[in-house]
Amino acid sequence: MSEESRIYQDILDAADVADSLPNIVGKYIRTSDPSIKYNCLVYAVRVEWGWFEPPNHLPGYYWPPGIDPEWNDRTVKQVLARFGYNEISDSPEPEDGYDKIAIYGDKDGPTHFARQLPNGNWSSKLGELIDVEHTTLECLVGDDHYGNLLYYAKRKSIQR
Amino acid sequence: MPQTTKYRHRSPSPDPYPRAWRKSASYPSGEASPLRISNKDRCGSLKVVFTLPKKQRVTAPEQALFQKLVSQWRKETAHHSILTKKVMHPAYQRIIGMGPSAIPLILREMKSRPGHWFWALDALTQGEASPAAGSNNLDEATEAWLAWGRAKRYL
DSSP states (O other): OOHHHHHHHHHHHHHHHHHHOGGGTTSEEEOSOOOSSBOHHHHHTTOOSBOBOOOOSOTTOBOOTTSOSSOSHHHHHHHHHHTTOOEEESOOSOOTTEEEEEEEEETTEEEEEEEEOTTSOEEEEOTTSOEEEESOSGGGOBTTTTBEEEEEEEEEOSOO | OOOOOOOOSOOSSSOOHHHHHHHHHTSOTTSOOSEEEEEEOTTSOEEEEEOOOOOOOOOHHHHHHHHHHHHHHHHHHTTOOOHHHHHTSHHHHHHHHTGGGHHHHHHHHHHHSOOSOHHHHHHHTTTSOOTTTTOSSHHHHHHHHHHHHHHTTOO
8 A cells, every 4th residue: 555545544544433433533543454353352352353242143253152142241241251351440540460451331231342551541442443542541431432431350461 | 471260169259268268267166157058059069158147236326325324324333343233223224124236235335345244235135045154254254245246246
């Protein structure tokens, strides 16, 4: 892709983010291209492959075996625990030696997951849009965004 | 002096077969070739029968409606990671409601920009086995549907 095409694509991608999530405009750094290869839950638990979705009749999606095939707070906690995030916290502050995930949700259950970076910022995969680094969690809160912050899940860091 | 080639078959065009063979050879694996060699005529020439499906046509109003619905759907669901929130969106449901005329439009959209169109395609092709069966990820599923679309001449 030429430099000109790259810039043009960046502008289009930024417009998509602004269309869907206006509150985050000006508060993020783009860190990837758009993709439907993985979703925010996959990205948050640092797997980065597959689109986690409870089993349905459509091929191509993935759901960890042994977990009830439905999307709700209970099954999502089981998925998080499967990847080591079995401690719940109510603090967004970085904790030395721990990886932390923020869980957003609405009346239908969890809607989004952001993982904490070593510098205290957060990293999110925005649906089928781009990955971003954002300094606050509140920029994704709202009825037309991801609802409210529900809780934080953490595990002993495997990166340090 | 330029060389000339003599052809034994009866066709008035100099070489109708190689193009057909190329098309047959490039057909997606697993798909039935549209080319059939039915028999030989009495002079011994091959009789070639093409059974290509008719190219699907879409009207301008259908195209305009589709683009409007896609735009709305993307704006309101592209940031969601949960399939239910995407496919139950009213715009997505209206696209399914357009019926079979939405199939080529969806495939063209999917070709230019991959998305979660599998649910709609599955609903619009009821009774057919999913071409994406056995796909391990969404890239493979997308490619399988596009290959199906080319074979059916939707693309």
